[in-house]
Amino acid sequence: MGHSVLVVAEHNDETLVSSTAHAIAAAKQLGEVTVLVAGTHCGGAAQAAAQCDGVAKVLQADAPELAGHTAEAVTDAVLAAAQGFRAIVFPSTAFGKNVAPRVAAKLDCAQISDVIRIVDEKTFVRPIYAGNALATVTCDDQLLVLTVRTTAFDAVAQRDEAAPIESLPVTFTGPKVELVSRELTQSERPELTAARVVVTGGRGLGSAEQFHALLEPLADKLNAAIGASRAAVDAGYAPNDWQVGQTGKIVAPELYIAIGVSGAIQHLAGMKDSKVIVAINKDPDAPIFQVADYGLVADLFQAVPELTQKL
Amino acid sequence: MKILVPVKRVVDYNVKIRVKPDGSGVDTANVKMSMNPFDEIAVEEAVRLKEKGVASEVVAVSAGVAACQETLRTALALGADRAILVNTEVELQPLAVAKLLAALVAKESPQLVIMGKQAIDDDANQTGQMLAALLNWPQATFASKVEVDTGAQTVTVTREIDGGLETLKMALPAVITTDLRLNEPRFASLPNIMKAKKKPLDTVTPEALGVDVTPRIRTLKVEEPPKRQGGVKVADVDELIAKLKNEAKVI
Ligand SMILES: Cc1cc2nc3c(=O)[nH]c(=O)nc-3n(C[C@H](O)[C@H](O)[C@H](O)COP(=O)(O)OP(=O)(O)OC[C@H]3O[C@@H](n4cnc5c(N)ncnc54)[C@H](O)[C@@H]3O)c2cc1C
Numbered sequence: 001m002g003h004s005v006l007v008v009a010e011h012n013d014e015t016l017v018s019s020t021a022h023a024i025a026a027a028k029q030l031g032e033v034t035v036l037v038a039g040t041h042c043g044g045a046a047q048a049a050a051q052c053d054g055v056a057k058v059l060q061a062d063a064p065e066l067a068g069h070t071a072e073a074v075t076d077a078v079l080a081a082a083q084g085f086r087a088i089v090f091p092s093t094a095f096g097k098n099v100a101p102r103v104a105a106k107l108d109c110a111q112i113s114d115v116i117r118i119v120d121e122k123t124f125v126r127p128i129y130a131g132n133a134l135a136t137v138t139c140d141d142q143l144l145v146l147t148v149r150t151t152a153f154d155a156v157a158q159r160d161e162a163a164p165i166e167s168l169p170v171t172f173t174g175p176k177v178e179l180v181s182r183e184l185t186q187s188e189r190p191e192l193t194a195a196r197v198v199v200t201g202g203r204g205l206g207s208a209e210q211f212h213a214l215l216e217p218l219a220d221k222l223n224a225a226i227g228a229s230r231a232a233v234d235a236g237y238a239p240n241d242w243q244v245g246q247t248g249k250i251v252a253p254e255l256y257i258a259i260g261v262s263g264a265i266q267h268l269a270g271m272k273d274s275k276v277i278v279a280i281n282k283d284p285d286a287p288i289f290q291v292a293d294y295g296l297v298a299d300l301f302q303a304v305p306e307l308t309q310k311l
Numbered sequence: 312m313k314i315l316v317p318v319k320r321v322v323d324y325n326v327k328i329r330v331k332p333d334g335s336g337v338d339t340a341n342v343k344m345s346m347n348p349f350d351e352i353a354v355e356e357a358v359r360l361k362e363k364g365v366a367s368e369v370v371a372v373s374a375g376v377a378a379c380q381e382t383l384r385t386a387l388a389l390g391a392d393r394a395i396l397v398n399t400e401v402e403l404q405p406l407a408v409a410k411l412l413a414a415l416v417a418k419e420s421p422q423l424v425i426m427g428k429q430a431i432d433d434d435a436n437q438t439g440q441m442l443a444a445l446l447n448w449p450q451a452t453f454a455s456k457v458e459v460d461t462g463a464q465t466v467t468v469t470r471e472i473d474g475g476l477e478t479l480k481m482a483l484p485a486v487i488t489t490d491l492r493l494n495e496p497r498f499a500s501l502p503n504i505m506k507a508k509k510k511p512l513d514t515v516t517p518e519a520l521g522v523d524v525t526p527r528i529r530t531l532k533v534e535e536p537p538k539r540q541g542g543v544k545v546a547d548v549d550e551l552i553a554k555l556k557n558e559a560k561v562i
């Protein structure tokens with residue numbers, strides 16, 4: 001496989017978001033990797049991209065229009081860079097999902113979403129129906145747009161030497177969108193999709209107060225990220241970006257502890273590739289036990305504090 | 312202001328799907344079909360904008376087989392004014408759907424298209440963004456709050472992103488895709504289901520719209536994912552900790 005592949009980096013201008021190193025890992029399987037870093041004063045992120053293993057070149061599109069990393073502006077940058085590539089790869093994150101289809105439609109090419117395995121340069125495996133089926137799909141288009149599931153590809157490492165960074169001029173023709181505000185959830189914890197341990201709470205926690213009072217100390221002990229079921233997010237126990245599942249985040253930690261979560265298929269879709277799954281639920285018939293390596297049938301209000309204390 | 316709402320007919324979210332033994336796809340014969348849940352949220356949002364006097368007309372669209380009419384009738388029962396079926400037997404992929412919708416936008420001139428962020432069968436999460444690209448309209452994906460300013464002809468949308476929330480403001484016309492927490496869709500009442508039967512439902516074809524819907528992506532096979540083995544039940548917290556330490560070695 002010797003084609004050139006463009007990876008569109010997800011970053012915060014200063015540095016890369018961890019998803020990018022996973023996308024590069026997937027792209028490496030397809031050919032020589034160029035990374036596009038599109039932002040404003042994004043030299044730090046471009047430098048970080050240049051030092052990712054397997055990167056041959058970095059294109060840095062730096063312009064005030066790119067400040068919000070909006071789909072419209074980033075698409076213009078990708079179109080400026082796209083010439084000559086056989087594939088354009090995005091991480092399958094909120095950023096990648098937002099931009100990739102816009103690029104694909106502009107280039108009149110198909111997109112394959114959420115790739116979990118690369119069979120060959122035009123054949124890919126992706127989950128459908130909340131991961132209850134895996135489809136092997138192929139496409140003969142000359143250019144392909146892919147989003148790749150980050151948990152399916154191990155991140156590339158950083159190296160000392162850096163690939164060359166070229167500046168990329170962009171003409172902005174897309175509609176203007178104003179970024180009014182961004183409220184990011186503040187947390188000292190590891191990032192949900194990258195954490196070694198995830199502690200997830202469901203509706204069984206009963207209230208926002210109990211959700212935090214029970215799960216925070218346990219997560220502290222395990223240096224874990226905290227996740228939530230949709231029901232817990234809908235009920236206001238946890239912020240939206242903690243949702244794990246088909247329509248939330250996909251996680252695959254070493255250890256996943258589901259507490260007061262019933263195990264609906266939409267939830268399982270987001271966590272069933274975890275290495276070890278623990279479930280704590282008072283209902284012995286809860287479907288979560290069908291995927292749990294270790295199930296504890298117990299009242300979480302007793303079991304969780306006890307677990308935290310004994311760890 | 313007119314709002315176009317694309318709605319997709321999908322396998323109901325409660326159905327546990329089965330992969331066909333010959334690996335050709337998923338068995339959708341005799342399973343319950345429903346409107347994609349994100350599209351119910353889209354219809355609800357559009358209808359609320361109409362109830363607030365912001366929108367004048369809500370038009371539901373579905374592309375696919377004749378049975379999509381049922382999905383359209385549901386949209387009408389939820390409050391859409393009329394419906395359009397783009398009738399085809401061809402397997403539709405997101406880019407094709409986006410092109411069909413773009414052709415309908417050219418005919419209908421809506422100021423807003425509100426649609427689901429992803430269909431729960433194919434989970435592509437593409438169609439809205441593709442439509443926005445084809446129209447060169449701004450897009451607001453994964454919306455959890457929508458505020459239309461009819462005077463200024465702008466829309467302000469709060470979006471669910473990986474780190475939290477983000478608010479964007481853009482000029483109309485625009486494409487919005489819905490996330491779970493935008494609203495809680497109503498249930499269709501019996502009188503409204505009866506009324507929906509009398510609302511207009513037009514049918515067009517991809518050919519009449521001048522759109523080539525030939526699939527670009529071919530499915531070679533569909534398989535079951537590797538099954539996870541259920542494990543053991545532990546008696547108490549002490550046994551759980553012992554297992555995690557000594558057997559799984561993860562703590
Ligand atoms: C379109 C769509 C998309 C969706 N996407 C997602 C998604 O991405 N992620 C997601 O998680 N869900 C998603 N869902 C929702 C999903 O179907 C379930 O409704 C949801 O996962 C249920 O959350 P839960 O397990 O917290 O709540 P419940 O199903 O109510 O389960 C609560 C559990 O807590 C247990 N419990 C209660 N009290 C105690 C106690 N004291 N001690 C121990 N156990 C207790 C109960 O036995 C029960 O099993 C989606 C649904 C739809 C329709």
Ligand SMILES: Cc1cc2nc3c(=O)[nH]c(=O)nc-3n(C[C@H](O)[C@H](O)[C@H](O)COP(=O)(O)OP(=O)(O)OC[C@H]3O[C@@H](n4cnc5c(N)ncnc54)[C@H](O)[C@@H]3O)c2cc1C
Pocket residue numbers: 128135137317318319320336347349350372373374375401402403404405408425426427428429430431432433434435436437438439530533
């Ligand atoms: C392996 C595989 C097998 C398939 N098998 C079949 C099959 O047997 N039969 C078949 O008909 N298709 C089939 N398809 C096509 C597929 O189900 C989708 O229709 C198509 O890929 C659109 O993707 P999506 O719905 O996930 O798009 P998304 O981008 O996730 O959808 C987002 C939103 O777009 C809108 N939308 C999407 N599709 C429509 C539509 N048709 N009408 C109106 N609005 C719409 C809705 O608002 C929806 O919420 C298959 C695809 C694959 C990859």
